[in-house]
Amino acid sequence: MVSSQHEALHRVFQEESGLVTRALRMLHIPFGDPTSITELATDLTENRPLERRVDSLLKMETAKGTFLVAIEAQGKKDPDKPANWAYYLAHLYAKYKLPPLLLVLCKDRSTAAWASSPVNIGPPEWPALTLRPLVLGPDEVPVIQDAAEAAKDIQMAVLSAMVHSRDQDVDVILKALSVALKGLEVSDPEAAMKYVELTAQGLGDKTRAAEIWRNLVAVDTSFFTSPLSEEIRDEGRDEGRTEGRTEGHIQRQAEDILRILDRRTIPLTDADRERVTSCKDLGTLTRWFDRAITATSAAEIFADDEPGDEER
Structure with a gap:
């Protein structure tokens, strides 16, 4: 099961694909400015009962040429990963006929050092392939502690x-990110909400950072209108006011699901939309909201949920 923290670490590149170029330049490799960036399907499944998925996949077009960037969020050392990564790159090259590279995102220096080590594939006398991941960890991603700096590049501040x-x-x-997002909310409240939630997911559950972020959002719930701030608001309501607030939360959650799917161009039938808007169970909507972030079809949103269950 892929965690929300795992998803957020690489999905920030999907929200603002230009972040890839800025991030890669931290590694002192002179990639050119992209003339276009296209998000591609992440499914690398073969025509066999074997499924392989890269976390995120982008096509980068520059003045010097076009290449692919496979992005992987790696939380710990995994001896099986080099073989999987080599497979991803070989498959991508065969499928798209474009040169691929692998960008690995790590939260700790030990994992980053492990992931950045080249891996020779083949006999020692003549390795047929050498896997050379590019790695962004704590030593490569800047520490952004100034709100003005964070406001200049919100996506980089979220990644930081x-x-x-x-x-x-x-x-x-x-705190710097919170202040920057408060400023963004004035011009683009939807984007501010999106990055509040994405940050919360990326910090994980029951971590010190998550608790700090929750407290910052709680202080500024007057401008944050995200599900996280709504959850915090609801916790502070007395029982007599909870029902009305919950109804509003349910409506907003349903609207958020549809907005996410529309922005991700996931096709929905009228029946699908009616199913979302008519759902009165907040737990079900929350489950659908989480799935909407990464799902590739309506079927994945409603997986294991029979029509009508959400009304019981």
């Missing part, structure tokens, strides 16, 4: 907060 979520001074990083 997630990658440095285990740092001792993460509270300063998160």
Whole structure:
């Protein structure tokens, strides 16, 4: 099961694909400015009962040529990963006939050092392939502790907060991001809401950073209108006011699901839309909301849920 924290660490590149170029330049490799960036399907499944999925996949077009970027969020050392990564790159090259590269995102230095080590594939006398991942970890991603700096590049500030979520001074990083998002909310409240939620997911559950972020959002719930701030608001309501607020939360959650799917161009039938808007169970809507972030079809949204269950 892929965690929300795992999803957020690489999905920030989908929300603003230009972040890839800025991130790669931190590694001192002179990639050119992209003339276009296209998000591609992440399914690398073969015509066999074997499924392989890269976390995120982007096609980068530059003045010098076109290449693919396979993005993987790696939380710990995994001896099986080099073989899987080599498979991904070989498959992508065969499928798209474009040169691929692998970008690995890590939250701790030990995992980053492990992931960045080249892996020779083949006999030692003549390795047929050498896997050379590019790795972004705490030593490569800047620590953004100034709100003005965070406001200049919100996506990089979100990535910084997630990658440095285990740092001792993460509270300063998160405060800067919070202030920057408060400013963004004035011009683009939908984007501000999206990054509030994405940051919350990237910080994980029951972590020190997650609790700090929750407290920051609680202080500024007057401008944050995300599901996270709504959850915090609801916790502070007395029982007599909970029912009305819950109804509003349910309506907003349903609207958020449809908005996410529309922005991700996931096709929905009228019956699908009616099923979402007529659902009165907040737990079901929350489950659908989480699935909407990564699902590739309506069937994945409603997986294991029979029509009518949400009304019981």
